[in-house]
Amino acid sequence: MIAGQFLEQGLAIADVEARKVLRDPTELFSRAVQPVLWLVIFGRVFGRVRGIPTGHLDYTAFLAPGILAQSILFSSIFYGIGVIWERDLGIVHKLLVSPAHRSALVLGKALAAGLRGLAQAVLIYVLVCLMGIGLRWSPQALLGVVLMVAAASALFSTFSLMIACIVKTRERFMGIGQLLTMPLFFASNAIYPIALMPGWLRIAARLNPLTYVTDALRGLMIAGGGSVYGLRLDFAVIAAAFLALTAATSVLYPTIIR
């Protein structure tokens, strides 16, 4: 009974979020521009350098999962600003005064972010196909990509929601968001292997969830690609981080209106 209510409440939130994106998908397409630049310009240029040890993979094939991971990070990390906007409009008040579980409200937002992430993944798959990069099309591999993209989007959007609940204003949020995205991106294996990094950065990269997202996508998405840490560890890290952040954000979410 309680599980059913919880699921219904979470799905209700995800449903309205998805309707809003489908009604105005401009953001999905505008967010696809940056991956094009990274893959087509950065990937092609650095592919010629041949100084980055990517094993038997071509550099653009090595880069593609990293750019999908980056795309998920960049779009999810600013998700919280929408919640600040909803707070200013009074929509959050309406949600919080309902008997819905706070964690169901947070999970519903995360689920909606997962759906947005999957839409972005489709666009990046189209781009990667057009570039002639070999992809894995087995049902298991595709299911793995779907799960990791949804989980990573949920993780980073919940992180973003937590920041929004702490900083509370759009101006502060934009500053923090900008501050977080680049370090998370560069201190990961998205555009180069961790082996190239100095020791201190290697430690930071191993603590960075984006590293495990990229590692899993590299193993699941690219023909001939492999996961360095193993898919089990990759999924376990993302799931554990997501659960911890959801628990913290469920407590913080009601404080956004104060």
Add this chain to the structure above:
Amino acid sequence: MTGPLPTGDVVVAEDLTRRFGEILAVDRLSLRVKSGQIFGLLGPNGAGKSTTIKMLTTLLEPSAGTASVAGFDIRSQPRRVRGRIGYVPQLVSADGALTAYENLNLSARLYGISSRQRKARIAEGLEFMGLSEHGGRLVKTFSGGMIRRLELAQALLHRPDLLFLDEPTIGLDPMARRTVWDKLKELRRSLNLTVLITTHDMEEADQLCDELAIMLDGRVMARGESAALKAGLGQAATLNDVFAAACGGVIRESGDYRGVGQRRRTASQLG
């Protein structure tokens, strides 16, 4: 989610207090609202009206004191309280990017209204508020009065015992304001609904409220029926005179930057 049916006092607050750091927003407020009553909280900006409503709707924890709403304790049974109340905040809470039907459907799902009952309840709510023709329209195309009526429909969808309205007619033109008043009177007549309303508008308080409490600096300065409060000042006294007397007859600079911004934004969205 059923609870003890409120028969006597639907709201009972004892020494309810809320501090924000050094600021005492609500100071040992005690209040009783009877079943079926429209109770008005009046006061200048920053008097503590909205903070009181936020505590009673469980959006804000009290710093001290207790309160029960619809028979449930706001501290120990907040989810039960939320299941028995409806709330229309001062801000615009309907989502402009959704249709009226989608807004109502979201509320229905969050309040656990079964899928079998949902369509009928939504149709009933739209009809009662005169919005039947507009269920499929995006709310951002609505007038201010239509938005407020939709928000009332959302707040009433789960048939609450008590409705909280935080300045419900702010920013509305006189016609839209009168329509909201008529709907509230009709609700009280047909459902014996209890309403706790905050307002700045003396005409609204006079027209709607059975009992009033005038707040200043987080405290109740005067309380009673409108007629009795006016009679206490003399035969020709108005509610404005009662308000001025309760507030010490002094024009006070009150409210903060954020509060003023919110009020102006709401007025601009609905106007």
